[in-house]
Amino acid sequence: MKQLLYILIVLCLVGSPFSACRKAYETVPLGQQITADLAFDPRDSLGKQAMTYLLTTYQQTFYSGHNRIGGNYLDAASDDAVASASGIPAVQAMATGAYSATLTNGDDIWSRSYAAIRNATVFIVNINQVPMIEKLPNGQPARAAYRSEARFLRAWTYFQLIKRYGGVPLMGDSIRQITDNIQLPRASFSDCVNYIVSECDNIKDSLRTAAMVTPNTYGRITQGAALALKAEVLLYAASPLFNGGNIESGNPLTGYTSYDANRWKLAADAAKVIIDGGAYKLMPNFNDVFITQAAPVGPNTEIICWMQVGSPDNRVEQSNAPVGYTSAGGNGATSPTQNLVDAFGSDSGYVITDPAAHFNANDPYAHRDPRFNLTIFHNGSLWLNRQVQTYNNGLDKPGGTVQQTKTSYYLRKFMGAFESVSNNPPSYSGTYHDWVYYRYAGVLLNYAEALNEFSGPSTDVYNVIYALRKRAGILTDAGNTYGVPQGMNQQTMRNFLRNERRMEMAFEEQRYWDLRRWKIAAQVYNEAPLRGIDLQLSSSGQLFYNPIQVLKTVFRDPQMYLYPIPYSEVIKNTQMQQNPMW
Structure with a gap:
């Protein structure tokens, strides 16, 4: 059986390494790969074994964010959601600070990351001895592109480490064995940022451009991914946590030792390169960003870097759909908070506290930002030919011991465009649930934030918001302002952009990190409990919305x-310095 699987993988690689044989390559177990001697055979002119090794490295590096923290989205460890499960799920332990250096949290990625870094380095060091004859569409050797893909995976992994831990050991191109006594100090945060940015700069010209991608090379890391990684790294480096707000003044491991406003300009400039390149654009429909594949396989013009999760299926729906939809297998794992619901404005773009929004507390879900209905299931949402019922004893909040929403809301984002059918129970087709790391809307938001922080509100900053709101379907007026206040100062624009980002990027593993890099997590987590509503339906059919505290x-x-x-890392490496106060 193992031999048959290996043959299937190799056959896949001959013609379509990332698309045609999706199921075959995804069944390669983590940690099992062919040896370096076999993978980098100087006689293998097609590089088939080397490609098997690289595909495995992709799999070991990337992870899907769908319900990845103990069955929940990372956002359920922020103020945007809570886990519906009873007990103390992993995300709840993270949200309540129930972890330590010995009791790691559900997002600890240290060991996995260094294993991925080593595997990528093995490929980087050895691939040049494989005489691959493949060429890219522009005539340059494909081997250089594959080597740069591995360098991207390594750089991306280092970024995942530094945003969690600060400066970390940089391994370079050394390939150490598991038996080696590795005594390496942590590199400074600045050195780590510079290394990642340098890698992105060095590899971008040898990677495929978006225009070079064919159905046979679908899913490969492209030049756009390297540019997006560079822009994001520079954005984090410019953000308050690391740039001027170092948690231990003078400690180069935990951030820069002085503030430099020019870091914001570097971040803005890096994002502008992607914008000016014109390779990506916003999708016309917000929901289609998450359920359609990228060009040239699909119509998605917005996603830049993503992890292929598999063939069309219903796993996201089964995990997160309201529990009353037994035909969908709804398990209701995620309960969005009222805090997040209140962040969404009206369909005319005004915040709900603005009289111009015409918000009605007795009909609170009417005339809201269209992204709200594509992100959150609320009472009355239409799905699979019936309305969602999250009032007490409703179909989707039945009470008892079954797992169900704690807030009267469920996650809607990432779920497919379902068929409208009349049979009972209704059916629906499977949906692509590829996990998107970088998309054009995020690049626009990064650019607007960095530009505002460097030089204040400008036409470019306003135009980003207009573009996102126009795509969202926000109503506008004669001035085409989409409800965006005019004449904002830098602080007002900062708050406005942060809320726009919260709406646009909900459940995409942004909010959790944004609260930290902006250095407002202490305020947000400690200020007030997370909220939901207790929804009561009277015998006369009237609904009563009663605020509740949930966590x-x-x-x-x-x-x-x-x-x-x-x-475990600190005690085995005498040069490993622990983070402050741990």
Whole structure:
């Protein structure tokens, strides 16, 4: 059986390494790969074994964010959601500070990351001895592109580490064995940022452009991914947590030791390169961003870098759909908070506290930002030919011991465009649930934030918001302002952009990190409990919306702005310095 699987993988690689034989390559177990001697055979002119190794490295590096933290989205460890499960799920432990250097949290990625870095380095060091004859559409050797893909995976992994831990050991191109006694100090945060940015600069010209991607090379890392990674790294480096707000003044491991406003300009300039390149554009429909594949396989013009999760299926729906939809297998794992619901404005673009929004507390879901209905299921949402019922004893909040919403809301985002059918129970087709790391809307938001922080509101900053709101379907007026206040100062624009980002990027593993890099997590987590509603339906059919508290979150300031280095790493490496207060 193993031999048959290996043959299937190799046959896949001959023609379509990332698309045609999706199921075959995804069944390669993590940690099992062919040896370096076999993978990098100087006689293998097609590089088939080397490609098997690279595909495995992709799989070991990338992870899907769908319900990845103990069955929940990372956002359920922020103020945007809570886990519906009883007990203390992993995300709840994270949201309440129930972890330490010895009791790691559900997002600890240290060991996995260094294993992925080593595997990528093995490919980087050895691929040049394989005489691959393949060429890219522009005539340049494909081998250089594949080597740059591995360098991207390594750089991306380092970024995942530094945003969690600060400066980390940089391994370079050394390939150490598991038996080696590795005593390496952590590199400074600045050195790590410079290394990642340098890698992105060095590989971008040898990677495929978006225009070079064919159905046979679908899913490969492209030039756009390298540019997006560079822009995001520079945005984080410019953000308050690391740039001027170092949690331990003078400690180069936990951030820069002085503030530099020019870091915001570097971040803005990096994002502008992608915008000016014109390779990507916003999708006309917000929901289609998450359920359609990228060009040239699909019509998606917005996604830049993503993880292929598999063939069309219903796993996201089964995990997160309202529990009353037994035909969909709804398990209702995620309960969005009232805090997030209140962040969505009206369909005319005004915040709900603005009289111009005409918000009606007795009909609170009417005339809201269209992204709201594509992100959150609320009472009355239409799905699979019936309305969602989240009032007490409704179909989707039945009470008892079954897992169900704690807030009267369920996650809607990432779910497919379902068939409208009349049979009972209704059916629906499978949907692509590829996990998107970088998309054009995020690049626009990064650009607007960095530009505003460097030089204040400008026409470019306003135009980003207009573009996102126009695509969202926000109504506009004669001035085409989409409800955006005019004449904002830098602080007002900062708050406005942060809320726009919260709406646009909900459940995409942005909010959790944004609260930290903006250095407002202590305020948000400790200020007030997370909220929901207790929805009652009277015998006369009237609904009563009663606010409730669902979770008191905890954030130890400044300790929790960075994760602790795992205790096992500290005790085996005498040069490994622990993060402050851990």
